[in-house]
């Protein structure tokens with residue numbers, strides 16, 4: 001009952017104890033805000049007034065009558081409702097604790113943008129939840145239909161009362177999702193909350209994952225290269241936002257079409273912001289078999305862990321097999337993954353592709369490619385040349401209109417200009433910590449919770465799992481998805 005009352009006032013994601021409005025400081029660049037005249041109401045002043053507002057991302061700026069009377073408010077994770085006023089028309093209401101404001105006018109665009117940043121509560125009036133389409137380690141994913149447009153979406157539902165619910169991690173996943181804007185990365189559409197659940201609504205990728213595709217289809221080498229190129233572009237975009245994904249694997253690559261033409265990197269559940277000291281929350285994160293060796297060696301790490309993850313994806317596409325470290329024994333798989341030794345001699349591919357693979361799967365992060373270096377590899381010569389030609393044409397075209405076009409920058413934006421910070425590799429932490437048991441359960445459980453669990457080996461070593469041929473195991477439809485990836489999909493490495 002208590003949680004229901006407090007939920008009515010604020011979202012579980014909202015940081016309390018912040019005033020609604022505060023004076024703008026130097027961090028707010030006012031010239032980046034477009035000014036708009038809107039009608040304004042607040043439960044503090046209880047009267048409708050015409051005011052000038054600006055908005056950028058989740059920041060709203062309110063201009064007063066005097067020049068330096070400018071206030072700002074961050075409505076991220078505030079509750080938001082659409083309202084309607086007889087006189088002032090369509091409006092948006094933002095609620096933080098006991099305080100609320102309403103703005104009315106031409107603000108449909110605000111609605112479109114702010115529904116990504118704010119929390120709404122009326123899911124059931126707008127959507128109908130359909131069948132389950134995925135079971136995650138921390139949340140389930142369902143198909144959801146927008147009642148008005150009948151359009152299909154996917155919703156990741158977190159049970160706030162579950163012991164698996166980790167508020168800090170969910171908050172971070174959502175914050176990072178809100179940053180994503182590349183066509184090949186999944187993005188958040190809106191967020192809802194009820195007294196028990198948190199709902200993240202995303203585009204529905206109805207053709208499943210690259211994992212499902214790999215089971216059914218042998219991918220020609222040319223397509224593996226084209227797919228890797230697209231994924232590298234997505235990765236470069238992710239890294240340019242200062243984010244490490246940490247769980248790049250076929251299950252987290254989803255398909256918009258029944259082929260590999262239009263794919264996205266999804267699941268930012270293990271993503272973190274880059275830290276130049278190489279240390280992160282849940283340092284040991286990822287899926288065994290797909291983890292960069294430096295993570296399993298408890299070294300400091302950086303963006304290059306994702307290049308390694310993508311290297312394993314390329315390996316899997318080329319061989320239609322499991323990760324090169326796949327082993328029915330969970331501990332052996334982790335130690336082979338940690339070692340990082342890969343036999344390339346069995347792979348049927350051109351020397352150029354093998355060369356790219358070895359550079360992406362270099363166990364030493366110092367000499368391993370960055371995402372940008374990988375994109376510039378000879379294996380992608382064709383694609384890079386095309387991009388250059390299009391870019392040149394574009395520049396010529398722009399120059400006929402104006403000598404400076406900021407748009408051409410954004411279209412061809414490449415984080416090449418953005419320095420990837422150098423990796424800092426330190427020696428392993430003290431050996432007792434280093435050798436401590438890696439538990440086969442979701443890494444995000446709190447330390448004391450995690451200790452109660454056991455390795456999933458006991459399950460893997462029994463029954464059909466023990467009959468699996470370790471190295472040459474091919475992904476096949478005859479085996480259930482779980483039996484092949486048992487201990488890989490559902491079990492993430494933890495520390």
Ligand SMILES: Nc1ncnc2c1ncn2[C@@H]1O[C@H](COP(=O)(O)OP(=O)(O)O)[C@@H](O)[C@H]1O
Pocket residue numbers: 133134135136137138139141154156186202203204205206208209251252254266267268269
């Ligand atoms: N937007 C989506 N469209 C279609 N299927 C999805 C979508 N998001 C997730 N899924 C399915 O649900 C599974 C679990 O979701 P995911 O976000 O990866 O959660 P987890 O962090 O628990 O792995 C995915 O592997 C995929 O099969």
Ligand SMILES: [Mg+2]
Pocket residue numbers: 136251252267
């Ligand atoms: Mg996943």
